[in-house]
Each structure stands twice: as structure tokens, then as C-alpha cells.
Amino acid sequence: MALSETDETGGEATSLHQRILADISERILSGEWPPGHRIPFEHELTEQYDCSRMTVNKALSQLAKAGLIERRRRSGSFVRRPQSQAAVLEIHDIRVEVEALGLPYRYERVSRRERKGNQGDRALLGLDTPEQVLVLEGLHFAGKRPFCLEDRVISLQAVPEAAEESFLDVAPGPWLVARVPWNSAEHRIRATAADKATAAVLDIAVGSPCLVVERRTWSAGQPVTHVRFTYAADNHTLVARFTPSQT
Amino acid sequence: MALSETDETGGEATSLHQRILADISERILSGEWPPGHRIPFEHELTEQYDCSRMTVNKALSQLAKAGLIERRRRSGSFVRRPQSQAAVLEIHDIRVEVEALGLPYRYERVSRRERKGNQGDRALLGLDTPEQVLVLEGLHFAGKRPFCLEDRVISLQAVPEAAEESFLDVAPGPWLVARVPWNSAEHRIRATAADKATAAVLDIAVGSPCLVVERRTWSAGQPVTHVRFTYAADNHTLVARFTPSQT
DNA sequence: TTGGTTGTTATGTATATACATATTGCAGCG
């Protein structure tokens, strides 16, 4: 009955499963089905879209995982009320950001030290045992102006190859990404006043506001690196998006 | 044949589908299967886990959607190299944040104005036509100290009920969340120096660094509100996590 | 050598079916 005219309505080449998904999301997002509303039972949707329960089930499960609906056995599926706002923050490579501004990018090492991890290093990395670490300081340039200061600690236990690398004009970020297979990470974002040293390298006034992004990275459960990016306030805005129904 | 030894292996009450998912993610995340590695064909995994192709397919599709693998017809599925680092940023309610610090929370209205949207308002909301807007300024307190300044514009076309509300001691954030069904939002995070007015209400020195979080919200494709939160630098750190294989 | 046809392969999507499991309502019994 439904969808006897499959390809004349939208004309799109989307799969049925995606059509159901889009349909229902739209109704929820538009407010047509408000929070608390019981959406049709699977067997009803099965009739509406003239398809099998498996297809409907797959779509509904996806909606449930996305947090749009809540499923209760024996009762049905219900529109959830929006709660923990979560937004997706895109963490770009600094080179990409600079080049997006139409400026030439350059990285320059400021200092490089190899040492047995002291208490500070271990705290940053989240290590228990004192092991060899590589401590790097570098500057990212946009054109001739310094764009961002990078302070980094790398665990040489996790990435022994780093000991062979000078990082004179190779930014450690992309270098690590290319070598360490898969990461989990934690970011901390805050504002600070530039201290004397930071102000000097970033070519700004002491005490002027900076955006600081700190990242701790693990791979295979092992601490890999801790990095702190310091941007002069005008240089950088982070953008995060919240779209409940992603593809 | 299948599942004859269901409960003796892991002992866990997880579904097979989840077990496959966890298994493969772990191998990828641990580096055992590096980027570019071809993971076993569906029919091989079918044998390995002694289950149907549908189950394997579902798990692999999920991994593909999570970005861990890339699927190519005729060639197989391959471990992707990590690329666009995306992190999930939890946007908490300010009341929750303050109370997490063990301090009593209070909201206080500073000003309230209703007007035909001027150019600035329309730019913030992303409106084309001049329509009635509600402009609010308020302070969030942690104990006796100001914690965060809020500047907000609400489209009265999208939320007419807001005209009836004084927002004297009700924070407009939660009020809106309870009333406007489902949102999409865009956040911008940056650091600025406190201007005179901001410094005065936040009880900090002029020019001292602040973390600014701006949020634009749409519901059903229509602009709803724009809000700017200004935190004194010491008051706030945003935390974002990246975990490639979520539940 | 070039160009198209054909076949193989692995994934993509959908189906019908089966059984498990959680929850609710109701009937019946103490």
C-alpha cells in the first residue's frame, strides 16, 4: 500500500532504511512529535513503509543510539527530551588552519630536551614510573607572525623512534599522528593571561588573554604525549557543532 | 551449531554483535592491525565467530560509521588512518557545574529588553527579516561570587511564550531547553580581554582574560537564540574527550 | 594495442523467520 510509488516521490537514490531514519528524525526535530510522544510500533511502521520489521528495527535502533528516542519493551518507543548537550569539536591540524587563512605555514623548534621524566612530566602524561621523555617547545607561524606556541612532552617508552628525530622544522603533531596508530585523547580548553616567556615568543603584551588547548593522548592504553597549544586571543576560535541526527 | 558454547567463553552477557565489535576495535586500537591493514573478509569472520554474515556485516558497518575502518567493494575492509580528530564536548548546565563545585547556585537578571531586532541582533541570530526579539543579560553566581555573565537574544517568533516570562531569577537556558523540543546548535569558543562593563559585573580587573562560549541554536530550522557566556579565566575549563569506539 | 564484454568477488540492502527477554495486565488463589 504505502510506497507503491517508490521512486516518484523523492526521486532520491537513498535506501529505505535511511528514508525511515530521515522521516522520523524530521518529525522529532520539527516538533511534530514532541518529547514523550510514542512513535508508532515497529509493526505499524512496517505497514507504513511497506517493509520488513528488521529494516524498521535497524532504523529505530540507530535513532535510539543517537539519543533521539528511548525504547521500552512492551511499551513502545518514545521521543526523548533533549538532555546532556554534547557537541562535536573538530580538532584540526594547525597547518590546515593556517593555510585556510590563506597564509603560508611554518613550524620552528624552540627547544628540545631529553630527560628522565620528572614529577611535572609524569603528572602531565599520567605516568606512575619515571621513564625517559622528550620535551619539545616549538612555534607555529602564520606568515611571519607567530600563530601558536606548542609545549609538548612525549613518552619515549611509547614512541622510541622520537629519540631519533630532531623536530627542527617538523611539527611533532602530524609526525606522531602518522606513527602512532590510534588514539584516545582528552582535551582541556581554557583562557589564561600570557606570562613573560609566552608573551615574548608570541609577540604580544604580557598579561594579554590567550586561548589554551591541552591534549593528553593515549594509544593502546599507554600515555603517549601531552601537548599545550597557546594561541593569542585574536588568533583562534574553536568551533563545535551539535547535530542530533548525523549520517 | 552456532552458539552451542554461548556462555562459557567470556562469561559476559554481551551480544555476539558487540563482542565482534569490541574484538576488532581492540585489535585496531592496540595497533595489532595497523592503518591500511585489511581486516578479514566478512565470510572469514563468519567462520571465526561462528555466526551469520548479517551479524558480522552489522558490526563492520558500525565500525565503518565510527570511522575506524573503510569498506571497499570487491577489495575488503581496511583499517583507516586516524584523520579528522573529533572530540565530544559536553556542554553542561551552569547550575550543574556550579553545584559540582559544592557551591550554592543562583541566577540573577541584570537587564531585560524587548525590541524589534536591530542589525546586531539579526546577525547574532542569523535572521533575514526584522522581527521582535528579547534581549537578556544575567549573572550566574557560585556562592557570593559572580561565576559567569550571560548575554542572550531570543527570537520571539520562535518562542512567543518568552514574552510572558520575566526571567528575574529563572535562567533562560534551562527554561528554553524545557520548552523548545529539539535543537541543533553551533558553539564558538575563544579567549578575550574583559572590557569595562564585563570586568565590573564579574568583579575582575579590566583586560583580564576571559573564556567566551557562544552558542547559536536552531529548532526546526528556525533560529531560536544566541547566547554568549563569559567566564573569568580561573572559573572554567572545558573538557572534551575523543574515544573512537563508543557504545 | 585498444576497447568492450563477461564473470567473479565482496560488500550493501532487504526479506522472512525464529526465539529470547523484559514488561505489563489480568486471572486466580490464598
Added chain:
DNA sequence: CGCTGCAATATGTATATACATAACAACCAA
């Protein structure tokens, strides 16, 4: 009256199957 247990119901998970589609290889013919 209240508790217990059974039946009904909706979702959860898995199966076997079928056909579509994209990509590649190999072959054959102009």
C-alpha cells in the same frame, strides 16, 4: 485484599536467504 504466576505484547538479537551493485580481472575481438 494482595500476592503469584501466566499470557500477551513489543522490542532485542540472530539466522538463512536473495538479489543489487561496485570494482576488478581476464578474455576476446576489432
